[in-house]
Amino acid sequence: MFVPNYEVKKQIIDLHMGEKVHYCYQCGRCTDICPVSELEPERYDPRTLVMQGLLGLSHMILQPDKQFNLWGCQTCDLCDEICPNDIVLTDIFTILKNQSMRMGLAPEAYISQAKMVMETGQAIPLQDAIARRRDKMGLPLIPKPNVKEIQKILKATGFDKKIGYEEPKEEKK
Amino acid sequence: MTDAEEFLLYEGCMIGQRLPYLEKSARLVFEKLELKPKDAAFGCCPDPIGIQCSDYTSWLSLGARNLTLAEAEGKDIVSLCNGCTQTLTVVNHELKHSESKRNKINRILKEVGREFKGSINVSHFLTYLLEEVGVEAIKAKITKPLTGLKVACHTGCHYMRPVEIMQSEEDHENPQNLRKVVAATGATIIDYEEEHLCCGYAIMNAEEDVSLRRLQKKLDSAINAGAEIFCVICPSCFSQMDFNQRSLKKKFEKDYDIPIFYLTELLALAMGYTYDEIELKMHSQKPKLIKERFEGGAA
Numbered sequence: 001m002f003v004p005n006y007e008v009k010k011q012i013i014d015l016h017m018g019e020k021v022h023y024c025y026q027c028g029r030c031t032d033i034c035p036v037s038e039l040e041p042e043r044y045d046p047r048t049l050v051m052q053g054l055l056g057l058s059h060m061i062l063q064p065d066k067q068f069n070l071w072g073c074q075t076c077d078l079c080d081e082i083c084p085n086d087i088v089l090t091d092i093f094t095i096l097k098n099q100s101m102r103m104g105l106a107p108e109a110y111i112s113q114a115k116m117v118m119e120t121g122q123a124i125p126l127q128d129a130i131a132r133r134r135d136k137m138g139l140p141l142i143p144k145p146n147v148k149e150i151q152k153i154l155k156a157t158g159f160d161k162k163i164g165y166e167e168p169k170e171e172k173k
Numbered sequence: 174m175t176d177a178e179e180f181l182l183y184e185g186c187m188i189g190q191r192l193p194y195l196e197k198s199a200r201l202v203f204e205k206l207e208l209k210p211k212d213a214a215f216g217c218c219p220d221p222i223g224i225q226c227s228d229y230t231s232w233l234s235l236g237a238r239n240l241t242l243a244e245a246e247g248k249d250i251v252s253l254c255n256g257c258t259q260t261l262t263v264v265n266h267e268l269k270h271s272e273s274k275r276n277k278i279n280r281i282l283k284e285v286g287r288e289f290k291g292s293i294n295v296s297h298f299l300t301y302l303l304e305e306v307g308v309e310a311i312k313a314k315i316t317k318p319l320t321g322l323k324v325a326c327h328t329g330c331h332y333m334r335p336v337e338i339m340q341s342e343e344d345h346e347n348p349q350n351l352r353k354v355v356a357a358t359g360a361t362i363i364d365y366e367e368e369h370l371c372c373g374y375a376i377m378n379a380e381e382d383v384s385l386r387r388l389q390k391k392l393d394s395a396i397n398a399g400a401e402i403f404c405v406i407c408p409s410c411f412s413q414m415d416f417n418q419r420s421l422k423k424k425f426e427k428d429y430d431i432p433i434f435y436l437t438e439l440l441a442l443a444m445g446y447t448y449d450e451i452e453l454k455m456h457s458q459k460p461k462l463i464k465e466r467f468e469g470g471a472a
Contacts, residue, residue: 035371039386067379074375075222077334081345088335097226106227109378113220114227117235121216123223124186134193137452139200142189143214149285150216153238156281159231 002059009056011095015088022085024050030079030089036072044072046079046089053092062100070096071107102162114163121150180301181243182210183261185254186217187408192435194455195408199253199298199437201451205314205444206306210251215239218257221331222375225260233274234281236264237289241282250295253437255407258297259331259339265295266338297332299350299406299436300340311357316445317467318359324439325363325400326351327391327414329407330371345369354436355404358443367394372405374413385424388417392429401462402432404439411435415457432460442467 030046031037037044049070052060061070070093079089100106101114113123126142134142154160160167188195203210217224217235225232239261243250252258268275269291279288296304302311326348333345343350346369352362373387392414395403405411411433418429433456441451448454448464464470 035373035387036376036383039383071226071379072376072383074371074373074379075226076330076371076375078330078371080335094225094229098228101227107379110223110227113223113378117217117219117224122186122190123217123220124190126190130190130193134189134196137193137197139193139196140212143212145214145216147216150235150238152285153234153281154231156284157228157231157234159228162228162231 002057004056005058006056008053008058008095008099012053012056012092015091015095022087024054024085024087026051027084029082029084033078033082035076035078036074040068040072043068045069046073046093049073049096050087050089050092053096058096058099061096062103062105064105067100067105067107070100071110073097098162104164111163114159115165118151118154118160118163118165119168121145121147178209178211178248180208180210180251181213181215181246181248183213183215183218183239183250183252183254183257183295185252185257185408187256187412188253192408192411192455194452195253195411195435195438198435198441198446198451201446202437202440202444205441206310208306211246211248213242213246215242218254218260221256221260221263223378230277230281232260233264233267233278236260237268237278237282238285238287240265240268240293240295241287241289243293244290247293249293251298251301252295253298253406253408255297255329255331256409258295261295263335263338265291265293297406299332299354302354303350308353308357311354311440315358315443317443319439319443319467320359322360322462322466323363323399323401324355324360324434325365325395325398325403326355326368327372327395327403327405327410328369329405329410330375332406351404351406351436355439358439360439360443363395363398363400365395365398365400367391370394372410372413374409377413381420382424384413385417385420388413389421389425392418392421392431396429396431400431402434402460404434404436406436408435418458430458432456432458432462434460 028047073093219235328348373384377384415433
């Protein structure tokens with residue numbers, strides 16, 4: 001016995017606010033064109049994912065031992081372009097992935113990248129060795145981003161809590 | 174050309190902080206073309222896959238913050254990275270076209286004293302080259318044409334899609350922009366079946382095995398069609414295609430040694446710079462054929 005996740009369903013329907021809602025008629029062109037489904041047809045299938053998403057059956061998607069059924073999507077956007085019914089599949093998958101992240105079900109590499117951005121304001125912070133190499137190559141210094149400001153924004157959006165980020169304990173001054 | 178700084182350069186963290194030799198070639202090309210980019214203290218774009226998939230609202234907010242930095246200077250952004258270009262273009266588009274999203278994000282930005290206005294544009298350097306510089310102006314600077322070099326072009330997913338937002342002029346099923354600029358270097362562009370195919374970089378974070386099989390199909394297709402090198406316009410594609418040939422070798426016990434070039438590296442060579450000057454030795458797959466064929470010596 002299960003009930004649909006109405007919150008997820010609402011978020012997906014809200015994507016089409018102001019436009020007519022496009023229902024998927026399961027033609028399968030998304031799966032046909034997907035470069036990941038081609039390699040892993042049993043494990044990643046956008047057609048099934050879009051049906052389950054539109055019906056709010058998120059419990060079928062968000063399963064700890066089956067992350068690849070959702071995160072197999074690499075957001076290449078091919079399915080969005082081919083859908084004859086103008087469904088933006090990757091927008092639906094983004095909502096589902098956001099939900100998956102909040103439940104702590106995202107692949108580890110995604111979680112660590114998110115934490116890096118929270119901590120340094122960048123996905124790839126500047127290492128000393130690269131700074132020296134840049135200097136040797138005659139490249140200019142990279143202006144430093146305002147990390148405090150970025151963190152303030154990310155706290156306002158609740159990013160830290162959503163990704164399960166714990167602030168490093170600082171010594172009291 | 175004026176002396177004023179024409180655009181803000183968004184090289185992105187991958188190029189600036191992991192692959193600086195790509196930036197070196199880009200800056201040499203800017204000089205040759207008399208372009209004057211300015212640097213700015215941008216933060217993470219942020220990653221259109223990783224951060225958008227982590228939290229959409231945070232992705233919009235940080236993207237919008239970067240856009241406000243450029244708005245404050247009244248300059249457009251030109252990026253060297255497909256991912257940064259896609260994030261900043263899509264965020265710009267979404268906030269310009271949706272009042273509810275713009276209001277929501279501006280409430281967040283207000284906490285740091287910023288406001289998204291929607292007053293600047295974002296483009297990839299490839300688009301800038303075609304639209305603002307022009308193929309003829311590029312050709313005028315070519316002093317060492319790469320005649321006979323067989324190039325497979327790989328444009329990459331996030332330059333072209335979503336089509337409606339990214340590239341009204343580019344055909345994502347048959348991309349031409351990169352071909353036009355590579356052709357200006359005098360190189361020969363080869364056709365290969367998997368030209369539109371993703372490099373597989375973006376699936377690496379979910380599963381390496383699938384990513385490598387994706388890459389293998391791409392490389393095999395171009396090599397079988399006679400390609401000697403690849404030309405890419407995205408540091409993520411570059412990284413996947415250059416560094417992971419070693420992983421392919423381990424996994425499939427098959428040798429891969431096809432050099433990968435970032436577009437401005439090819440342009441810099443054709444504009445007269447040498448293998449050593451643009452530090453091609455930094456590549457994982459050393460493009461020795463450049464020395465042998467165009468610089469009259471062994472690498």
